[in-house]
Amino acid sequence: MNFSEIKSLDESYVLQTYGRNPIAIDHGRGATLWDTEGREYIDFTSGIGVCSLGYANEAWAKAIHDQAMKVGHISNLFYTEPYARLASRLAPAAGMAAAFFGNSGAEANEGMIKVARKYSYEKYGEGRAAIITLRNSFHGRTITTLKATGQDHFHEFFFPFTEGFRYAEANSMDSLLAAAGDDVCAVMMELVQGEGGVNPLNQDYVQSVAKLCAERDWLLLIDEVQTGVGRTGSLFAYQQFGVQPDVVTFAKGIAGGLPFGGFMTNEKCRNVLRSGDHGSTFGGNPIAAAAANVVMDSMTPAFFREVQEKGEYLRAGIAKLESPCISGVRGMGLMIGAGVQGMTHRELKDKLMAEGLLCLTAGADTLRLLPPLVITREEIDRGLAIMARVMGA
Numbered sequence: 001m002n003f004s005e006i007k008s009l010d011e012s013y014v015l016q017t018y019g020r021n022p023i024a025i026d027h028g029r030g031a032t033l034w035d036t037e038g039r040e041y042i043d044f045t046s047g048i049g050v051c052s053l054g055y056a057n058e059a060w061a062k063a064i065h066d067q068a069m070k071v072g073h074i075s076n077l078f079y080t081e082p083y084a085r086l087a088s089r090l091a092p093a094a095g096m097a098a099a100f101f102g103n104s105g106a107e108a109n110e111g112m113i114k115v116a117r118k119y120s121y122e123k124y125g126e127g128r129a130a131i132i133t134l135r136n137s138f139h140g141r142t143i144t145t146l147k148a149t150g151q152d153h154f155h156e157f158f159f160p161f162t163e164g165f166r167y168a169e170a171n172s173m174d175s176l177l178a179a180a181g182d183d184v185c186a187v188m189m190e191l192v193q194g195e196g197g198v199n200p201l202n203q204d205y206v207q208s209v210a211k212l213c214a215e216r217d218w219l220l221l222i223d224e225v226q227t228g229v230g231r232t233g234s235l236f237a238y239q240q241f242g243v244q245p246d247v248v249t250f251a252k253g254i255a256g257g258l259p260f261g262g263f264m265t266n267e268k269c270r271n272v273l274r275s276g277d278h279g280s281t282f283g284g285n286p287i288a289a290a291a292a293n294v295v296m297d298s299m300t301p302a303f304f305r306e307v308q309e310k311g312e313y314l315r316a317g318i319a320k321l322e323s324p325c326i327s328g329v330r331g332m333g334l335m336i337g338a339g340v341q342g343m344t345h346r347e348l349k350d351k352l353m354a355e356g357l358l359c360l361t362a363g364a365d366t367l368r369l370l371p372p373l374v375i376t377r378e379e380i381d382r383g384l385a386i387m388a389r390v391m392g393a
């Protein structure tokens with residue numbers, strides 16, 4: 001099918017809930033993609049931070065094939081090796097005790113919220129279930145995670161939302177203390193707010209929040225759905241902030257492109273959810289877990305260094321353009337945001353796409369870049385050359 005045939009079927013038969021880009025992607029290799037009309041693109045999106053190993057990664061594809069030919073699904077009523085092996089690699093590397101596997105970021109956050117509320121209920125009883133989240137955060141699209149998201153425009157239409165969320169300004173202990181109360185059981189946050197505009201939190205603030213959580217026995221819940229699994233140049237971003245969460249979630253990049261997500265708890269919380277308290281039919285699917293094990297093969301100190309160096313190289317390259325459209329570059333590792341001025345972030349994204357570079361937007365005015373972690377310097381240079389053409393000084 002060509003693009004117009006695909007688009008016509010989509011518009012006729014698919015709920016139109018997305019502002020789609022006007023191209024259909026056909027295939028890719030590394031960090032380069034081709035659309036159905038044969039046009040080539042450098043990819044600075046990895047499918048919203050998912051395709052961490054790029055496209056058509058041989059080891060990844062082989063692991064998926066081999067596992068599909070053994071057993072593709074069997075449910076959590078049975079043990080499988082890819083699942084147990086993945087947990088045994090992920091938890092120690094993250095300094096956590098044990099993992100639960102589901103299928104997406106929102107679902108992972110739902111599980112994390114359940115841990116916080118049950119931990120508090122069993123220890124302190126009813127009336128201590130409120131969770132403080134941050135303004136400008138994003139935690140997902142379910143009824144509960146929409147309410148956990150600290151942006152008012154997500155709190156429309158779908159009433160009644162889950163109760164028990166309060167919001168504090170990021171990087172302000174005063175605001176956090178103003179939201180505090182006897183009814184609080186946890187603080188939940190992203191360390192680099194992704195959808196909100198690629199805003200890294202201050203390290204001092206994050207450490208102060210962790211300290212306050214420890215003093216009040218609030219659980220520290222860290223949403224690493226976007227920042228996790230190498231994206232910021234460490235397995236999890238909290239490892240660069242000098243804090244350890246009680247519960248952490250992950251999803252996007254974990255399986256390199258298959259649907260997979262989950263959370264890990266520390267020792268204190270490992271027995272909060274017991275048999276019958278939580279579950280998922282597809283969670284920990286052996287094919288997705290086999291793919292995630294290939295992603296884990298890459299999670300080495302040398303790889304993290306590469307991600308940090310390539311991130312610095314890309315950020316410096318954008319700054320060097322001295323583009324009148326850009327008002328500042330920020331981020332960690334290969335999670336990069338650039339403020340857009342003089343036009344909207346979507347207009348800039350569209351212009352870059354027309355010249356062969358795929359980018360994302362975030363917040364009100366941010367161009368967001370989440371390239372595959374395996375992107376080469378040559379591909380970065382080609383992306384920067386397109387940026388120079390479209391938005392150079």
Ligand SMILES: *Cc1c(COP(=O)(O)O)cnc(C)c1O
Nearest residue numbers: 104105106138139140194225226
């Ligand atoms: C993408 C994202 C989510 C939601 O993940 P889904 O897989 O779309 O449910 C939650 N939290 C953060 C920080 C995210 O970036």
